[in-house]
Amino acid sequence: MSAHRGTSPWFHNFRPAPQAPLRLVCLPHAGGSAGFYFPAACALSPRVEVLAVQYPGRQDRRREPAVTDLRVLAERIAQALGPWTDKPYALFGHSMGAVVAFEAAHRLQAAGRKPARLFVSGRRAPSLDGAAPSSPPRTDEEIVAEIRRLNGTGDALLDDEETLRMILPALRADYDAVRRYRYRPGPLLHCPVTAFTGDHDPRAGTHEVRAWHTHTASGFDLNVLPGGHFFLADRPEPVLRTLWRHLRRAAAPAVAS
Structure with a gap:
């Protein structure tokens, strides 16, 4: 019997699917929120139950301090996820x-x-961080310029001062966390890794993303799709098809039992 899950501020379950044989836990980008994965939840439910992670310091958690250490953030998410790992x-x-x-x-x-x-x-693979050609932006001006370059938020939003004041604290905290992160070699993962990147992504070149294969003792596959850094938002269908193909196989033992 699974532990009582209750309501957690860490997860938004936009399309509950308790009968689904498998869950997909989705973690957003710097400055992002759980809502980024609303379309994926709609597309995959009821075959897969999607839990979208909401980091502190934004939207419904805006009164909480943002976490500026990615390892601490990962630890808190792993702890909160415990009751959801019953399948x-x-x-x-x-x-x-x-x-x-x-x-x-x-x-x-x-x-x-x-x-x-x-x-x-x-x-790019974490092991390549030391060889990164450039570091994340530091100032608010650099952050806004970076978001424009990556096309992660519509220019209309960035041009609105009130909206910019609302989203900048989370962006600033997240970029600070990314800049501080240093990969520490450790045991390989025992699960397969599937990597995606856009063929025009200025932050994640194909060879850099392919290096994720060094972090797993299990299988690896790379999917290069048309687009830039936010290819996922621009063309979600190929990503969703690949997700479902792999998730269906992972869920097969649970369905059979």
């Missing part, structure tokens, strides 16, 4: 979320609750 589950993270998902996967694996698969998107 097979996978992790999906985009950009910063890929690193947090990776760190959370290690913690869950150490606790004997490893995910069925780790999906990483729009992020």
Whole structure:
């Protein structure tokens, strides 16, 4: 019997699917929120129950201090996820979320609750961070310029001063966390890793994303799709098809039993 889950501020369950044989836990990018994964929840339910992670310091958690250490963030998410690991589950993270998902996967694996698969998107392998050609932006001006370059938020939102004041604190905290993060070599993951990147992503080149294969002792596959850093928002269908193909296989033992 699973532990009582109750209501957790960490997860938004936009389309509850308690009968689904598998869960997908989705972690957003820097400055992102759980709502980024609302379309995925709608598309995958009721076959898969999608839990979208809501980091502190934004939207309904805006009164909470943001977490500026990605390892601490991963630890808290792994702890909160415990009651939801009563059935097979996978992790999906985009950009910063890929690193947090990776760190959370290690913690869950150490606790004997490893995910069925780790999906990483729009992020070079953590082991390459020391060789990164450029560091994350520091000032508010640099952050806004970076978001414009990556096309993560519509220009109309960035041009609105009130909206900008609302989203900048979370962006600033997340970029600070990304800048501070340093990969620490450790045990390999025992789950397969599937990686996605856009063929014009300035932050995650194909060869950099392919290096995720060095972080797992299980299978690996790379999917290069048309688009930039936010190819996932622009063309979600190929990503969703790949997700479902892998998730269906992961759920097969649970369905059979």
